[in-house]
Amino acid sequence: MRPPTQDADSNGPTSFDIVRTGNDLRKDAVKERRHQIPGLKTAPYLKLYILRCDDKDVYKAADRQRIRDWLRGNTAAEGKRGANHEAFEWLILHVVIPGTVAASEARWRESVREPDELKERKRSNIKLPGKSTRTVFDRLRADFNDSSKNAQDRIAQIRLLKKDVPPDLLPTPAVADTLEETPQERDLAWKDLMDKLKILILGPFDARVRQYEADIAEQEARRSLPGFNFCTFFIHKEGLAKALESIGLVEDALVIYDELSLGLETAVRELASGEAERTATTFATFTNDIRDRIQGGGKLTTNGTHGDQNTLAEGKRRHTDLFSKDYREKIVRSDISVFDFFCYLFLRQKALILRLANTRAARAELGGGGAVKDGGEDLVLTSEVAWRASSFIHNNARTLRHDLQDGYASAFIAGLRWSMLIASVGPNPTSPPFLKQTSKALYAHGRTLLQSTF
Helix, strand or coil: CCCCCCCCCCCCCCCCCCCCCCCCHHHHCCCCCCCCCCCCCCCCCEEEEEECCCCHHHHHHHHHHHHHHHHHHHHHHHHCCCCCCCCCEEEEEEEECCCCCHHHCCCEEECCCCCCCEEECCCCCCCECCECCCCHHHHHHHHHCCCCCCCCCCEEEEECCHHHCCHHHCCCCCCCCCCCCCHHHHHHHHHHHHHHHHHHHHHHHHHHHHHHHHHHHHHHHCCCCCCCCHHHHHHHHHHHHHHHHHCCCHHHHHHHHHHHHHHHHHHHHHHHHCCCCCCCCCCECCCCCHHHHHHCCCCCCCCCCCCHHHHHHHHHHHHHHHHCCCHHHHHHCCCCEHHHHHHHHHHHHHHHHHHHCCCHHHHHHCCCCCCCCCCCCCHHHHHHHHHHHHHHHHHHHHHHHHHCCCCCCHHHHHHHHHHHHHHHHCCCCCCCHHHHHHHHHHHHHHHHHHHHHC
């Protein structure tokens, strides 16, 4: 449950880690060094401990200590850092298996005032000799929830149906009679879990957004002072954009990237005019690998066919070759060229617009497959990608000429323009007919230019 890591990012962690009961192999691994610049690495909003505990004796003997060790290793150390760049919450989810003692313990009761309404059972104050009336769920809440009145409840429970549990996980024979949940009780349990997940994810998100906004305001206040570095400022502000994107606020994230694009243009203009001499903003003199990325490892070849599949495969390969670079690492080191910087910004803007347009490529990247949502693809937003691609090529042609001025022919630049346009707008089998025909024509002309150059 962490923010998504984009393909253009430095290698980040996966969406979640599963640690089984027993030895944690990650303890033997070399601990990853945390980068000092906020926003570079993603971190989970919520850490979830999934517990199977069948009875109170097992809980007291082993599970309680395991949970304490997990909390000590995953929450106490993080909290000492004091910063909100990696703010998170935690939740313990108790999963009850049918046929266990825990499955025979009641959780819900009828409301006194409303018989049709269910409420959670209150813990009994009656103490019988040699027998405790507290359930495993009660003990979890008592041991790991804060005792204050307004404290957040971080314990949840769900009960699995027998038909949904693999036979090897069921106790044989059954230890106790299962207390079957009614549909209303089951719905309440899942609603309780979903509500807690929502609260515990939005809380850290809000803390991170406020922290990023404070960082951005502090950086912008020092924009004209010695020591200001636009690349560091970019990483701070992009951290906010990625946080907004991770919860679906794609339009707000796109606005931030548009602001960063304008900020980059200003920084480049100030460096060129000498107004930013006292700042620490620096860029690479030129893009040293641009020719290899455009060529994609070799000269274009033909086999006498011009079918859609060959066109699509070759266009996809060129798109991968052109944008296959770890831009963010270069930005962090202040060693990125101006052309690559604009390439990265365009790449991120294009990805966000395609997501807003509900395109097939965006759905596949998000794990949604090829299913078309209500309303289909937004062709107006899809055409905006083509418009932005045209503006991007026009605005960066002079920068590209500077990077290629040491001996490259002007036809190479013309061929690159067509290659980048094709990489931006197609070819795509799901595009509407007018875009398909346009991309085919552009591709054929650009192919001729590139072959005549190389």
